[in-house]
Amino acid sequence: MDSKVYKYMDWPEIEAVVYGEEATPRDLMAPRMTADGVLVQGFFPDADSVEVLVDKKTYKMEQQDEAGYFAAMLPMRKVPSYQYRITKGKEVCTVNDPYAFPVQITEDEEKAFCAGVYYHAYEKLGAHPTEIDGVAGTSFAVWAPNALRVSVVGDFNNWDGRCHMMHRMPMSGIYELFIPGVGDGAVYKYEMKLKGGAIQLKSDPYAACTELPPASASVVKDLRNYEWDDAAWMGAREKYKDRHQPVSIYETSLTVWKNAQELVDYVKELKYTHVELHPVMEYLDEDAGEYSTFAYYAPDRRFGMPEDFQQLVNALHKENIGVILDWTPSHFPRQEGGLELFDGTPLYENPDPSMAIHPMWGTLLFNFESPMVKDFLLANAFYWLEFYHADGLRLDDVDSMLYLDFGREYGQWRPNIYGTNENLEAVEFLKHLNSILQKNLSGTMTIAQEDGLWSELTGSVEDDNIGFSYKWNNNWAGDFLNYLSKDPIERQYVHDQLTLSMLYTYCEHFVLPLGSRQTGDQESFMAKLPGDEDQKMSQIRAAYSYMMLHPGCKMMAPDKEAPEELKKFVHDLNELYVSQPAMYQMDDDYEGFEWIQLMKYEENVLAFLRKTENPDETLMAVCNFAAVPYENYQLGVPFYGKYKEIFNSDRKEYGGQGVVNPRAKTCRQAECDEREYSVTFKIPALGVAVFSCTPGKKPEKLAVAAKKPETAKKTTRKVAMKKDSTKKAAAKKVAAKKTPAKKTTTAKKTTAKKNIKKDIAV
The missing domain is CATH 2.60.40.10 (Immunoglobulins)
Known part of the structure; x- marks a missing residue:
């Protein structure tokens, strides 16, 4: 030796x-x-x-x-x-x-990770093919601070954990190693020796690719080569930050499409502005489905390689269609090789056993007290929005993040330091997420699925709110679908379920969801509705139409195999929506909506206006949820002018009966709905009609006619005073004093009615 x-x-x-x-x-x-x-x-x-x-x-x-x-x-x-x-x-x-070879993670990056602000941690953690000093290989990094030893194992070293032991960075507990010769496509896992001597294999939490399920190993994937072709879309998406753009979302799962092009063609054909995809992240449990995310950074291999998903997003963007991804940052599944007890300790999950398990799903809740766990999720949001060019995230199950007592009985949870049920650490995480995305990726959106009563979820973080772009309005969907489930004769008794939403619709920025969770597939949706098959289809068209006219962004999920008539209807409805500023431009402004007929509960009718600051863009909508049509239905109108039907859900090409109004009408001076002018139209059964409102110059004769009654009264009064005796004249004076009093009373009643109307609208 x-x-x-x-x-x-x-x-x-x-x-x-x-x-x-x-x-x-x-x-x-x-x-x-x-x-x-x-x-x-x-x-x-x-x-x-x-x-x-x-x-x-x-x-x-x-x-x-x-x-x-x-x-x-x-x-x-x-x-x-x-x-x-x-x-x-x-x-x-x-x-x-x-x-x-030297460490590939800088000290500043490690400090940012420990502080929970390393938003691009995915660029260093995980497996990254690279070249150092002319030597090609892959840089590996994984956070496992409590493991005694971590090794990279794979086919390249016969899965022998003794060969490539990783080096622990003292500040963070990140283990890292550059392995020369390991390249794209290599299958790997991390072998860990735990305190006590046990050996376990774990998949890479930051893996960019995985094996095809049910196999769970991670795969080295070089993602540097894809060339995006969506610069025009990416440059223009900032416009969505003002919330004054049309947003019509088609909700779907990649599982129902033969290939990416089929999905792109369908969404383009039906004129949606966005598509919302069920989680595209890798999952293993077929029974639990897409929402049981196993690999947060890896697109599901069932649909191809990562570049295939890049191609899908790129193709959608080139057709001016935004991409929203369902995301599960609240909990993760308990699966071998996954995040549970990752380094032998509760690293990613809540360390309190009594609070770690999701009470409904049996999954594990993330530990929002850990800056590194929060960084894992923050970087994951940036990864999908920035690296994969997604335009928004719909956060699933936000209730379980916000409320410590979510799904728990008394005694099964512990209050926060203030004695209340808010999960303060999760609240701060959500504020951080929303504020940093708005700052760094302006125009992207976050949507909360939260069914509780958390106030101002979409208020700004600067005002100490949580800062989501939008919130699902499941209360509206629940009330509306319950209303539709009633026989039309019985709907008059639950009429408030149609109108209640307007009392709170301006409290948040809402997405109105009539998606798969709310309606199911078309067969399930029809099963919720009364009547024969034609009536059920009429009500589906009416439901989508009312949703489109109600303030808020829209989301629906009609079947891919929907009848051609329904596809034509959805196409025209979306085209109407995006072409009419009144239907979206003032969604968050009280002045953008005005009731005409709020309380026609016996007729099952609602009538209202959608408006912008330009009167020429005003729309009048009439929704009839009765099973009978109305031949000459009178409506008060906002001003003198012409009223033309521009959309009707009962058109024959949609599968309806054809109760439409082919010609424009000029209103007449006939008081209705406390308005001076009115118009009459045909209103279809179980249908919705939309009219454009074009202001016109009031004819001179109408102005003169309006003054005649007042002039006649004055003339009559003067003649009577001349002919009557002094005694009769005195009596007339007394009567004259009484008459204004009656008019004043009437005026007060009218004012009161208007105030009540305004209060209801609020």
Whole structure:
């Protein structure tokens, strides 16, 4: 044995390497200068011999431990570029020394990760093919602070955890290692030795790709080569930050489409502005489905490779269709190889066993007290919105994040430091998420699925609110669908379920959901409705029409195999929506909506206006949820002018009966709905009609006619006063005093009615 090498051997550390308990192997095995030359050493289990190759020279390494620990002293004054030639029986391979390469995570990046503000952690954690000093390989990094030892294992080292032990960064507990020669497509996992000696295999939480389920290993994937072609869309999406743009969302799952182009063509054909996809992140449990996310950074392999998902987003953007992804940052499944007890301790999950398990699903709730766990989720949001160009995230199950007592009985939860049920750490996480996305990725949106009563969920973070872009209005959907489930004769008794939403619709920025969770597929939707098949279809069209006219963004999920008539209807309804500013421009303004007929409960009719600041853009909508049509239905109108039907859900091309109004009408001076002018139209059964309102110049004769009654009264009064005696004149004066009093009373009643009307509208 070379005495020069022997005296530099750190036997306690070598023993830790041999027994697989070394957390900082680079400190021992990285090449270093000594007084005698350059010391190189490494652990090569089961190797017969190892040589160091420097240029054309070969240096034999001495075995220091029979388990396979070798060392050599190179007679040089600086560390050269070198390789190892390893011989195992008849097998000979040449490799670079992984410990000769420096740490790839900077100190600033590590500090940001520990603080929970490393928004691009996915660029360093996980597996990243790269080239260092001309050597190609893959840089691995995983956060496992409580593991005794972490190794990268895969086909490239015969799944032997002794071969590539990772180096622990002391500040964060991140283990990292660059492995030369490992490239795109390599299958890997992390082998961890835990306190107590147990060995476990874990998939990479930051993996960009996985094996095809049910296999759960991670896959090295080079994502640097895809060339995006959606610059026009990405540059224009900032416009959505003002919430004054049309947003009509088609909700779907990738599982129902044969390929990406089929989905793109369908959404384009029906004129939606956005598509919302059920989670596209990898999952393993077929029974639990897409919402049981296993790999948060990996697109589901069932639909192809990561570049296939990039291609889908790119294709949608080129058709001016935004992409919203369902996201599950509240809880994760309990699956072997997943996040549960990741390093042998409750790392990602809530460390309190009584509060860790989701009371409804049996999954594990994230630990929002940990800055590193929050960074995992924050970086994940940036990853999908920035790297994959998604335009929004719909956060699933926000209730379980906000409320400590969600789904729990008394005594099963502990209040916060203030004695209340708010999860303060989760609230701060959501505020952080929304504020940083609005700042860094302006125009992207976050949508909360929250069925509780949290106030001002979409208020600004600056005002100490949570800052979501929108919130699902499940209360509206529940009330509306309950109303529709009643027989039309019985609907008059629950009329308030149609109108109640206007009392709170301006308290938040809402998405109106008539999606798969609310209605199911078309067969399920029809089963909720009374009547024969034609009547059920009429009510589906009426439901979508009313939703489109109600303030708020829209979301629906008609079947891919829907009848052609329904597809034509949805196409025209979306086209109406995006072409009429009154239907979206003032969704968050009281002045954008005005009731005409609010209390026609016996007729099952609602009539209202959608408005902008330009009267020429005013729309009048009439919704009839009765099973009978109205032939000459009178409506008060906002001003003198022409009223033309521009949309009717009962058109024959939609499968309706054809009760439509083909010609425009000029209103007449006939008071109705406390308005001076009115118009009469046909209103279809179980249908919705929409009219454009074009102001016109009031004819002179109408103005004169309006003054005649008042002039006649004055003339009559003057003649009577001349003919009557003094006594009768006195009596007239007394009567004249009484008459204004009656008028005043009438005026007060009218004012009161108007005030009541305004209060109801609020």
